[in-house]
Amino acid sequence: MANLAIYVTVRSYVQRDREECHDRMMKNYFIERPRFPTHDFRRQFRMRRELFESILNAVVNHDHYFARRLDAAGQQGLSPHQKLIYVFRKLANRCSADSTDEYCRLAESIAIENLKRFCKAIEGIYGATYLHKPNRKDLKRLLRKVDKRGFPGMIGSLNCMHWEWKNYPTGWAGQFKGYHNKPIIVLKAVVSYDTWIWHAFFDAYGSNNDINVLWSSPLFDNVVNGWAPEFRYKVNCNRYELGYYLTDGIFLKSFSHPDSAKNKLFS
Incomplete structure (x- = not known):
C-alpha cells in the first residue's frame, strides 16, 4: 500500500x-x-x-x-x-x-x-422604503421638484454603466465582450434628484447595447400594459400625459446643428 x-x-x-x-x-x-x-x-x-x-x-x-x-x-x-x-x-x-x-x-x-x-x-x-418604484406620493414630490428646475414631467435620470467583469467564467468570455475585448456587464439605473436609485437592472453587454438593455428591462412594463400614471404638462406649447426620463446621447442621438424644421422639432 x-x-x-x-x-x-x-x-x-x-x-x-x-x-x-x-x-x-x-x-x-x-x-x-x-x-x-x-x-x-x-x-x-x-x-x-x-x-x-x-x-x-x-x-x-x-x-x-x-x-x-x-x-x-x-x-x-x-x-x-x-x-x-x-x-x-x-x-x-x-x-x-x-x-x-x-x-x-x-x-x-x-x-x-x-x-x-x-x-x-x-x-x-x-x-x-427605498427598494420600490415611486408611488403617487413619490411621483408628486419628484415632479414638483424637477418642475422648479425647468424639467416638467421628468421622473428620473436614466443611464447605463459598463463594468469590467474581472473573475468571469472563461467559457462565457465570448458572449460578454465589451468595447476593449474584455468581459463587461451593464448596469442600468434610474436616479432621482436626491440620489434615490429606484430602478436598477443588470444585463450582459456582448450583443447588447444600451438600448437593448433598456428594452429587456422591466422599466416600461407599466407603460406598455397601460398602468402608468398620467401627468398633464406642457413643453414648447405641446401637451403631454406621460412622464419621461432624462438621458444622454447614447440612447437617442440628436442633431447638434438642426438645419431643417423637421430636425429642429426632433431636437
Missing part, C-alpha cells in the same frame, strides 16, 4: 488587541473633541458622522450580530464601531477584505461575514 501523507494546516492565533483598537477609534472620531475634525471623517467614510451613527444604531437594533459581546475565550469581542468602520471603508475605497486589519482588527473571514450581514441588515431595514 502506498504511503499516505496527511498534511495538517495549523492556524496561528493573532492577538489583535481589539479593546485598544476600539478606544483608539473613539478618540479619533467619536468623542466630544475627536482627534480628527469632521471633514476628515467625511473624507474617510463618504458621509457625516451623524449619518454613520444613525445607521449604526439601526443595524445594531436589527441584528444583534453587530452588538458587542464576549467571545469564546471570555474576551470582549468587536465593537459595532469596528464592524461598521470596516464596512464603510471597504465600500468607500473598494479595498480588499484584509486590508483594514491593522486599523479595524478584523480577520479576513470575519470581515467577509461582517460585510454580508451588514448588507442583509440594510436591506431588511431600508428595503421597504
